[in-house]
Each structure stands twice: as C-alpha cells, then as structure tokens.
Amino acid sequence: MQTELAMGQGAGTLYDKIWDSHVVRSYADGTDLLYIDRHLVQEVSSPQAFAGLQARGLPLRRPDAHLAVADHAVPTLHRDRPLREGLAARQVARLQQNARHFGIPYIPMHDRRHGIVHVIGPELGFTLPGATLVCGDSHTCTHGAFGALAFGIGASECESVFATQTLRQRRQKRMRIRLTGSLPRGVTVKDVVLALIARIGIAGGAGHTIEYAGPAVEALSMEGRMTLCNMAIEAGSRVALIAPDERTLDWLRGRPLAPQGDRWAAAVADWRRLRSDPDAAFDREVDMDISDLAPQVSWGTTPEDCAPVTGHVPDPAAVSDPVRRRRMEQSLAYMGLVPGTPLRDIRIDRVFIGSCTNARLEDLRRAAQVVRGRRAAPHVRAIVVPGSAAVRLAAEAEGIDHVFREAGFEWRDSGCSMCVAMNDDRLAEGERCASTSNRNFEGRQGKGGRTHLMSPEMAAAAALAGRLTDVRDWA
Numbered sequence: 001m002q003t004e005l006a007m008g009q010g011a012g013t014l015y016d017k018i019w020d021s022h023v024v025r026s027y028a029d030g031t032d033l034l035y036i037d038r039h040l041v042q043e044v045s046s047p048q049a050f051a052g053l054q055a056r057g058l059p060l061r062r063p064d065a066h067l068a069v070a071d072h073a074v075p076t077l078h079r080d081r082p083l084r085e086g087l088a089a090r091q092v093a094r095l096q097q098n099a100r101h102f103g104i105p106y107i108p109m110h111d112r113r114h115g116i117v118h119v120i121g122p123e124l125g126f127t128l129p130g131a132t133l134v135c136g137d138s139h140t141c142t143h144g145a146f147g148a149l150a151f152g153i154g155a156s157e158c159e160s161v162f163a164t165q166t167l168r169q170r171r172q173k174r175m176r177i178r179l180t181g182s183l184p185r186g187v188t189v190k191d192v193v194l195a196l197i198a199r200i201g202i203a204g205g206a207g208h209t210i211e212y213a214g215p216a217v218e219a220l221s222m223e224g225r226m227t228l229c230n231m232a233i234e235a236g237s238r239v240a241l242i243a244p245d246e247r248t249l250d251w252l253r254g255r256p257l258a259p260q261g262d263r264w265a266a267a268v269a270d271w272r273r274l275r276s277d278p279d280a281a282f283d284r285e286v287d288m289d290i291s292d293l294a295p296q297v298s299w300g301t302t303p304e305d306c307a308p309v310t311g312h313v314p315d316p317a318a319v320s321d322p323v324r325r326r327r328m329e330q331s332l333a334y335m336g337l338v339p340g341t342p343l344r345d346i347r348i349d350r351v352f353i354g355s356c357t358n359a360r361l362e363d364l365r366r367a368a369q370v371v372r373g374r375r376a377a378p379h380v381r382a383i384v385v386p387g388s389a390a391v392r393l394a395a396e397a398e399g400i401d402h403v404f405r406e407a408g409f410e411w412r413d414s415g416c417s418m419c420v421a422m423n424d425d426r427l428a429e430g431e432r433c434a435s436t437s438n439r440n441f442e443g444r445q446g447k448g449g450r451t452h453l454m455s456p457e458m459a460a461a462a463a464l465a466g467r468l469t470d471v472r473d474w475a
C-alpha cells in the first residue's frame with residue numbers, strides 16, 4: 001500500500017518514479033523498504049558492515065550486485081612497492097580479504113579499471129539510469145547525473161544491503177534547480193555549483209532531493225553533470241538527479257557492465273520514460289541564470305564560503321547575524337586571512353587537481369590547456385591525480401601527462417589522494433592549497449592545511465601564478 005506522502009505532492013517527479021518502482025513494502029510510519037540494485041564498496045566505510053555480517057553468520061543476498069575498490073587510502077606513487085604498514089595498508093588489505101571471502105567483485109589498485117568509486121561506477125556502466133545505487137560514501141549523489149537514484153549510506157545500512165539487498169528509507173521532499181543561460185568564457189560547472197551553494201547555503205538542500213533541470217543542464221557534458229551532482233551533498237542534499245537524455249545513452253552505450261544487444265534496446269525504452277512529468281509538483285524551486293557568473297574560489301571552511309575571484313575576503317564586521325559572524329571569524333582565523341584582502345593576492349603553496357568532483361578526462365584536458373607551454377611558480381608543489389586508471393591512460397594517450405610534467409606538476413596514479421588525506425598525500429600544517437575537490441573543512445587535506453576550492457582551470461592557473469588568480473587572465 002502506498003503511503004499518503006507517496007501519493008501526494010510530487011508524484012510524477014523523476015525521483016518518485018524511480019522510488020515507486022523500487023518499493024518492496026510500505027510501513028505505517030511513512031517509510032518504505034526499497035530494493036537496492038547496486039552497491040559500491042570502498043575500504044573506509046565497509047569494514048564494520050562486513051564484520052557485522054560475519055558476527056551474525058549471514059551470507060550476501062546477491063554478491064554480484066556489489067563492486068569493491070580501495071580508493072581513499074591507496075598511494076598515488078610507487079604502487080609497485082608494498083604498502084607501508086599502517087591504517088591505510090590495513091584498510092586496503094581488509095577490503096580485498098572481505099571481497100574474496102564474500103565473493104564480491106574486487107578491483108585491485110594495479111587494475112586498469114581502478115579509480116575512485118564515483119568515477120569508475122559510471123565508467124564501467126555499473127551506474128545505470130533508473131537504478132537504485134548506494135555506497136557508504138556521501139558523494140554517491142554523483143551517480144544521479146545518469147538518472148540513478150543514488151545516495152550515501154552509513155555502515156549499518158551497508159550491512160543491511162549486503163544481507164537483504166534492501167533498505168528502509170523515508171521519502172525526501174523534492175527541490176528543482178533550473179539552470180538557464182550559458183557558461184561565460186573561463187567559467188565552468190564547478191563555478192556554477194560553488195555559486196549555487198554560496199546562494200542556498202550548506203543546508204539549502206537538506207531534507208530534499210535535488211533535480212537539476214533547464215537548458216544549461218541539458219547542455220552539460222556527462223562529466224559536467226557529474227561535477228554538478230557530486231556537490232549536492234555539500235548543499236545538504238543526499239540525492240541529486242538529472243533526467244537521462246541522448247547524451248547519457250551515448251555515454252553509457254558499450255560500457256562493460258551496461259546491458260548489451262537486445263537488453264540494451266529494452267533498457268533504453270524504459271530509460272526514455274525517466275523524466276519528471278511536465279505538471280509534476282516540487283516542494284521548492286530555485287532558478288539560476290549562469291550567464292553572468294565569474295570564476296569562484298572559496299575563502300572559508302565550508303563550501304558555501306565562496307566568492308567570485310574578482311572579489312575580496314569578506315569582513316565579518318559587516319555581517320549582522322552574530323552566529324554567522326562568529327563562524328566567519330573562526331573560518332578566517334583558521335584560513336589565516338585578513339578581511340578586505342583581494343582574493344587574487346592570496347599566495348598558495350600547493351595545488352591539487354583531483355577528486356571525484358573534478359578529475360575526469362575533460363577536467364584534465366581543460367587544466368592542461370591552461371598550463372601548456374608554461375611553468376608552475378617555483379614555490380608551488382602541484383599534483384595531478386586522475387580519478388581513475390582509465391582517465392590516466394586516456395590522458396597519457398593524448399600527451400596530457402607531458403604537458404603537466406613539463407610545467408613542473410607531478411603526475412600520479414588514481415585515487416582520492418589529497419582530497420581527504422587518508423594516504424600519504426597531504427598538506428603540512430599551515431600550507432595553503434588550490435584544490436579542485438569538494439570540501440574545505442578544517443584539516444580536510446591534512447592537519448592545519450588550508451583549502452581553497454575552485455575549478456581545474458582555476459587551480460591550474462593558480463599553480464602558474466603562485467597565488468589565486470583569475471583564469472580569464474591566462475587565456
């Protein structure tokens with residue numbers, strides 16, 4: 001039986017259609033038991049879930065519905081050497097043991113299919129439109145770029161998916177974000193999403209699932225759509241969705257785990273129905289014209305602390321809300337920044353081009369375009385960490401690794417790396433980094449490290465300038 005909520009406002013949205021098609025049973029408290037089609041497993045969030053299964057002597061309901069890869073803790077250098085003993089090495093080894101024990105497909109770090117879970121899911125065609133997909137990782141919203149109902153889950157939920165292939169969940173409200181206009185020169189979808197979060201706030205999407213729509217979304221590449229959906233969680237929304245279209249299908253066709261032959265044709269017929277009805281009701285609507293945006297950089301310690309690079313470090317004294325003022329003061333103290341400083345005067349020590357937000361081929365191509373024939377400032381240490389081995393190999397085939405190396409950047413193997421500092425790639429205390437990742441929390445890239453979020457082009461330009469800079473001046 002459908003709950004009142006399920007039948008009420010919002011029925012006819014893409015979200016509700018996928019949700020409804022996965023309900024196994026509904027409960028009186030308004031929650032639904034959802035069938036989960038796909039589960040990505042990484043080394044940081046899974047040990048507890050595997051241990052729970054083992055303690056209860058439970059087998060996996062469907063081993064083939066899972067795919068395991070170690071991405072957070074793997075080194076991005078010297079993969080031919082044994083991992084140095086420590087937590088990271090133990091996490092990687094444990095994932096491999098657990099995958100073997102439970103019969104889950106496992107991708108080792110030397111494999112050509114290796115990469116960050118959110119990069120390889122789509123690459124392999126594990127991520128599919130209309131599917132429910134989960135992972136013990138908050139950036140699982142990335143997969144919504146393909147019209148998959150994808151969200152991050154906790155360890156006990158992972159255990160439930162392992163044992164039953166279902167999850168009990170409460171339906172969220174629906175929010176539609178319509179993007180119109182076209183990207184100005186030097187501005188990318190990363191700038192759009194940073195400006196959007198600055199506008200709606202880090203809790204702007206809380207309790208809601210976001211559907212991105214509008215001509216500017218349709219115009220985005222699949223890579224761009226993934227960047228956009230990836231950061232929904234930074235606006236507080238666990239789920240982001242974009243209706244699949246021809247571009248989605250073109251991107252997925254022939255991927256190793258996507259349906260083939262007749263099954264592909266049947267799947268496409270289903271997927272074409274995956275869109276919100278024209279009269280579908282949303283609980284909240286946000287419209288944003290992207291035509292006048294400038295490249296964005298973050299100055300503080302949450303992703304909403306962003307401003308156009310042409311601006312200045314904001315002054316907490318000008319903020320009337322005492323809570324917000326205090327938080328800004330704390331952010332600026334941590335970041336070592338003085339109000340009123342032009343953002344373009346901020347000197348940096350490090351550059352990180354990587355992460356599940358911005359380390360796909362298109363990102364690396366565009367960053368390489370900026371650095372081609374130039375050199376990183378002598379005091380800057382810059383690393384490029386492709387999101388997957390497939391991205392790395394494709395980039396190398398185009399000579400992109402040479403472009404970066406000749407400019408003095410380091411070219412690494414795939415993984416999360418300095419996005420989260422769970423391997424050896426990290427900032428030293430007080431170091432300042434131009435980063436293409438998604439989180440600038442205190443200590444995120446290493447204890448005492450300072451992160452400025454931006455697009456790959458902007459990070460590349462920052463490496464050349466040795467400070468934050470406007471990429472439009474480097475065209």
Ligand SMILES: CC(C)[C@H](C(=O)O)[C@@H](O)C(=O)O
Pocket residue numbers: 044045072136137138139152420
């Ligand atoms: C370690 C992992 C569970 C975490 C997440 O949930 O997102 C990480 O990927 C992150 O980006 O902070």
Ligand code: SF4
Pocket residue numbers: 071072116118137139355356357415416419420437438
């Ligand atoms: S790249 Fe960063 S954001 Fe993405 S999964 Fe890894 S740690 Fe999380």
